[in-house]
Amino acid sequence: MRDLFRLLFPYCLRHKWKYVLGAATVVLSAMLNTDAQVWIGRAVDYVFSADMRFGGIWFYVATIGGLIGGAALAQYFQRLLLIITSRNIEFEMRNDFFAHLSRLSPSFYDRMKTGDIISRATTDIDQMRTALGPGIMHPIMTLGTACVSVFAMWRMSPTVTLICFTPMLILPILVRVMANLLYTRSLRIQEHFSLFSGRIQESIAGVRVVRSFVQEGHELDTLDEMNRRNFDLNMSRARIDAAFGPILVTAFTLGIILIIWVSSRFVVSDPSMVVPGSRSLTKGQLLSFVLLYRNLFWPLMGLGWILSIYQRAAASTRRLMLIWSIPPAIADSDETDRTVERVLGEIEFRDLTFAFPKTEADALKNVSFRLPAGKTLGIVGPVGSGKSTIAHLVARLYDPPAGTVFVDGRDVRTIPLDVLRQSIGMVFQETYLFSDTIAANICFGLRGETDAQKAADAARIASVDAEIEELPAQYESRLGERGVNLSGGQKQRVSLARAIACDPKILILDDAFASVDTHTEERILGQLRDVIRQRTAILISHRISTVQMADEIVVLDGGAIVQRGRHEDLVRTEGLYADIYRRQLLEEAVDEEEPER
Amino acid sequence: MSPPGGGSSSHFDEAELGKVFDLHLARRLWPFLRPYRRLVFFAVFLSILTALLRIVGPWIARHIIDAFLPPDTPERQAGLNQYVLLYIGFLGVMFVANMALSYTTAWVGQRAMYDLRGTIFGKLQTLSLKFFDRTPSGRLLTRTTSDVQVLNEFFAQGVVNIFADVVLLVGIILVWFWFDPRLALLLFVSGPLLGIAAYNFRIRARSVYRAVRVRLAALNAFLQESLAGVRTVQAFNCEKAVQRRYRELNSTYRDAQIQTVRHFARFVPTVEIVSMLSMVTVLAYGAWRADAIRGTGQALPIQAGDFYMYFQYIVWFFMPIRDLAEKYNVFQGAMASAERIFVLLDEPVDVEDPPEPAPIAPLSEGIELRNVWFSYNTDEWILKDVSLRVAKGQTAALVGATGAGKSTVINLITRLYDVQKGQILFDGRDLRQFAQAELRRRMAIVLQDVFLFSGTVADNIRLGNRDISDEQVERAARYVNAHPFISRLPGGYRHEVQERGATFSTGQKQLLAFARAVAFDPDILILDEATANIDTETEALIQDALAKLMRDRTCIVVAHRLSTIQKAHKITVFSHGRIHEEGTHQELLRRDGLYRRLYELQYKV
């Protein structure tokens, strides 16, 4: 609960005047409304009084009308003030949460399910909004109504007031107990449902695998099992729910009949016989009592509901805070040197040993190398040897230990993050494209502007221009999710174009030609040569042909550098590189025997 | 030359729908309730019963107030007690009826939801990949989760309660007329007032509610994609840009929400005022009648109990009307959801099993593509008149520039898509004669884009196939040389895989996908760039192991790295969707064509 208030308070404070004003309108409408009920009773009494004139009733009509009109007006403003404010806070909160999410480091996302984060960003923030809107409006209204009603009833008859209304105090408790029962069951439903939808999502995203391996039956069985469990859990809540509503309605009606029954002996038949302050009650007053009771019952009951709203919001706060309280692992700190505005591109690793967060094995061991600005580094090595890890560390997607990774002679941890990343163009080993136009995807690194010329230039260097231009809408063609409507090599080349388009100082190509045929690769490398000449480049590949032109090549194995040097030297030294080279050559040689070249 | 059809149907925009009630849709929903129709009728009966009981309640109370108050004689006291007891007993009946109603409704609703979800899952398993290509996964998730949920709400709040509401309204009107037709007519004056308010509300709410839904969907889709691509966003330093975009979408969503608040803010107090006006009308009428008989000594025509009864009825009369705003939203949402669900369920299955599938035997001759023409979205042919034979027990390789159509051929052989012209033959019979599942059971494939499920490493290799034992899983992993890295993982084969295998290197993921295909021990093995991210050493090890494994199996290999395919019995070179040349490695080298050029480039080191 404390967390909830700590989270909400700053937001509420920002809108405090709206809240103060809103609270005033709530109290006002409660007062006017209650008064109207009292006046209805008076009017009834007037109708039954001896000196009744038809003309006299208009006074009552006007009074009641005025009160109700006022109350309605106050209610109108109350909604405008409070509920709209809650929507505004929801808006701010969503933005803040999203901003936080976008800053959290990849190591956080490695261990989380996207579906889970999304459900927090949607459902849980919704809960908070409910706590802020109705959750604030309602208690004030209840309190206002309760004070005014009890006061009004007290004036009519203290005894009846005491007899009738004391039992109502258990209402919020009753509701709370029931709401608690409901709440725990709802929570279970929610948790299971989150798993369920995660599973559905996966079954849709992996549809190619499911089809290819004829897993439809298995998928259906698994989903059916979860579906059934969802049914069972929902029914277990429905059992409580089914009792809850009727109990309340019955309690309410029972209350009315009890009021009539208990107060029956105080009722006098002639209004003129009532002595103010005595126990006796006119029928009109009895009617007022019933009306006031009705006015009070639902808000009091609602109080129990509000309690459960807070409870839910508290649970949601816990879920949100779990993420919100994680500081972005990678962000500018006091070490950051803000004077750095540009990166020239020299990269150095000094005796780096690195393990991914929450893992034990080192992914990189004692890695050192220095890559002067404008030069090219090639990295080769077996699967899982740590090549991509090096690429990620340069862009600080994972945080290296202090004093190990340097750019321009500065520890990367002291370079402002946006300066560092702005100067790096990265082609990830696994391409991620957005379901937007091709042009927007290529210009992604330009941060929001789409420049057709730049897109076309970059596409040309990456050798996708011809294929894009064949599409009906060319650069404006929309891609499907993750770029499904492109071939593997097309995706990879669009992602290459994206890296080139932002004109980076450092270009990192992580196995960027894996899905591209040699012919196209050769063409791209030729066109890249000019691009690379002015930049620092890291080329990661399994093909010797890709890295051979590098100024230095390092060979990784099991996270450590086992060899380094230029291509010419490496092929002459016994070792992994020469092995790879030979094997790639050997396969050639096997066939060389025959063809007449 | 352009393919038939033309005009690509774009499903990129969510259709905006705004109907509140659509008989056609309601009729289509009925089959889902039909199996439980007895319970549905029972619920409707209960809801009508409770409505009738509710009408009786105030009537008893009225009698108590008028006949026994004050209870100044013993008879009156006795009558009072009797009636109070009667009322309490009556409440008991109502309590039970209400509870039964609520439970029955919940059961039927949940049950129908369960069935509907099952139907949608089933449908999704029959739709072809063409459909999945153009439909964002988030949208399909919405169909099976919230859209179904909305329909349940519609059933629980709408379908059942609407009978109760109607009975209540009609009942109250009848009682009014029965008691005093003139007063009833007077009360009707409020009708047009409310009509105007409700109409106004309806007109405005219609588009606003729709906007809320559409904008929320857009907001969440963006959220989903930004999170899935968060590494890219960060590497390109685009956090600010996506934040800005999110803020924009969020603000349009908020504006729509605020519109609904404004409508509510106007509508609810209006109903309140009209309802109070009705009460005041009753008061004034009572006064008028009382005034008319003043001095005659007659009993007052309208008593305190009558007032009570009228007030209570007025409250109930206006309650459904006030809830109209809420219900309106539910109904409209339900119709939109139902429509979208039915659009999905009506989606034509374009890759269909024949009514009587031919039995499929292990491949004995071979697979043949005969003059195949194919296009994904009818704008442009991707494959043009492709003919290709893969003999049983042989290895066929497909090579060619990126985007040439190699993966497309694979997609067609596994019948993930259907050809538009020409045919594909499995042992001389058209693929379309077989059941898809039986056909695919003969094959195992390593897809170009690896997908790992959450679950353990072993689960990812054997998928749902319980026949594959732990030993077989491990053997498959050894074949593809994945065993060394798996055994180093904490938990080994029981290691939990994160979403999409986030903590594995790309090559490791590919090895797992490879192991999966090997573990399924197929007649036909299909490898689409299965070793693209794998180093030469590891690949050589796999090749050796595979050579034994695949001795008399059929194999189709797509690769850019020619080292992978030199031993193939036949190599087919694709270019722009056509077959450019064909032959063994040696033959192709001698021919001095595209293959030779590719080859020389690769080995010119």
Ligand SMILES: Nc1ncnc2c1ncn2[C@@H]1O[C@H](COP(=O)(O)OP(=O)(O)OP(=O)(O)O)[C@@H](O)[C@H]1O
């Ligand atoms: N799902 C799809 N929807 C629409 N078009 C597609 C789809 N998949 C591929 N294409 C298009 O079809 C053409 C052939 O693609 P295909 O995937 O068969 O190429 P590929 O030969 O496998 O290339 P790569 O070597 O790059 O994987 C490409 O132009 C691609 O844009």
Ligand SMILES: Nc1ncnc2c1ncn2[C@@H]1O[C@H](COP(=O)(O)OP(=O)(O)OP(=O)(O)O)[C@@H](O)[C@H]1O
């Ligand atoms: N996000 C991560 N969390 C934990 N471990 C990781 C993560 N990413 C990679 N690893 C592990 O670190 C090691 C090195 O991975 P890396 O991705 O750098 O390999 P790689 O050399 O790029 O391999 P490949 O050739 O397959 O791309 C692997 O054993 C891998 O399982």
Ligand SMILES: [Mg+2]
């Ligand atoms: Mg890698």
Ligand SMILES: [Mg+2]
């Ligand atoms: Mg392909």
